[in-house]
Amino acid sequence: MVFVKQLADIMLKKIFAPFCRAGFRLNTIFVKEIAMKAVNTSQMQRLDREAIEDYGIAGLILMENAGTGVFEAIQRHYPSELKKGTLIVAGPGNNGGDGFVVARKLHQKGYPLEVWILSSREKFKGDALVNLKIIEKLDLTIRYILDEDVASATKELNRFGLIIDAIFGTGLKRPVEGRFKAIINAINEAQIATASVDIPSGLSSDTGLPLGTAVKADLTITMALPKIGHILSPGAFYTGELEIVDIGIPVKAIKDADIKGELLDKDTIKGLMKERPPWGHKGTFGHAVIVAGSRGKTGAAALAAHGALRAGSGLVTVASPKCAQDTISKIIPPEVMTLWLSDAAQTGEVSEKARDELIEFLEKKKSVVLGPGIGLSLASKELQKWLITECRLPMVIDADALTTLSEDLSILKEKKAPRVLTPHPGEMARLMGCSTSEVQENRLHMATSLSKDTDSIVVLKGARTIIAEPSGRFSVNPTGNSGMGQGGMGDALSGIIGGLLAQGYTPYDAARIGVYVHGLCADILKKVKGPFGFTATELCEILPTVWKQLVGC
């Protein structure tokens, strides 16, 4: 394991340096206060309007800055492709207008290019028309591609080294169809470097879902702030590398806007980390209790305990039924203590007596993780419900306890301390009484509404995990990869969050830090060991390396 740790160290520096993960790189040039805020379409359009109407910054200036930012980014990213020739595909609105500014800048520098316009000229108005009229005066090739021209035009795509997608941005209102859909699909099939202006055309900037179809961009250069559609799944995988261009919308306007979304990044997480006092001792760092496990379902309890331990909790105890004692004792780290609860021989799960045993034991502890492998017998569910409503310690509710909770969400109204729910999409579907696909099509809304309705932190796991808090604030996590798609990862996460709660982190901070570092460990393992096949145990074991990167030695 030493080798992995050393290699992980080296890789971490590489990962952290440009904050670049496969397909997700953020170059931000922002002042600290507003960096990483993420907006939805109406918030962006409101900021746009405010800049123009309240601050008097002409839309044409914003468009010029937008086009200039795109031009500079593609010069940096695609020097050789630019020489081969650029195709700018423009739609009927201001996204197309941005594309016309890019065309003018490329032409000015002598780069070969063509502009294909997917709507008739009379459709254009305002700033986009101003910029169309300018490029019409230059000697560059402008073609109008209407329905009858699509078949022949798409055969010419391979003439170009780079495609600039300026078809739709935040003005997309409905699924793309007809020539727009045909051109987008042809762009995706052409295997040519593709850069999207503001948002990959066809992608909803609110949900990150493709509407009909969407451009699969290698690079997206967005205006002012990341859009929620860029950072949620699957939008993040259409976005490619994301660059943010400051187009001159006043920082004050952004700070004054009630933007509730954020994209987690290393700096944000570093800012949440607490100082571990040098005089600290195991009592200083809290005692996490993992109420989990049952006969034959012991690994989940052990993994949650391992996660809490590696999260830095001063002490960790696994509270499991006696019948699981032999197995759990063998598989937990020696540092983890145990409390054997009365069990029911028939079910192999905790019995009613476990409640009294826990009441006394939980005094002076700091956090509870409830659920991994704890089972769904009547007695176990009664114990879970009692803990959810009566336990006065911050609690992570995961796995079987989420299934129990989904039978009656209203019991959360009686909770005596903060709760962090950590559902995967299937568990979320049970909690929300809908299908898993409905959850996946509305991840943000599901997470924020459940958080608000239950006054709890909700961690909706999956690609681009969402952490929602009751006020409507939410964070999207960019770390992690599909190598995490295996049993045990969720147990480890619930333990990590429980271990952070034991150290006094607020529930929202514990959830954000826990989710971020959990995914980052998986990213390191992916780089150091391979794209899959690494385990939740290995993930826990390299956590100290990540803590070192976040808080120094």
Ligand SMILES: NC(=O)C1=CN([C@@H]2O[C@H](COP(=O)(O)OP(=O)(O)OC[C@H]3O[C@@H](n4cnc5c(N)ncnc54)[C@H](O)[C@@H]3O)[C@@H](O)[C@H]2O)[C@H](O)CC1
């Ligand atoms: N601060 C900023 O973010 C700035 C952004 N700019 C760019 O402007 C676009 C938004 O422009 P808008 O005109 O509102 O809409 P779009 O260009 O995205 O869409 C074009 C137009 O297309 C029509 N339409 C919508 N959906 C469909 C569809 N499925 N099929 C056909 N036609 C459709 C609708 O009428 C739209 O209006 C933003 O993304 C930035 O790129 C500014 O340039 C600078 C400031």
Ligand SMILES: [K+]
């Ligand atoms: K676009």
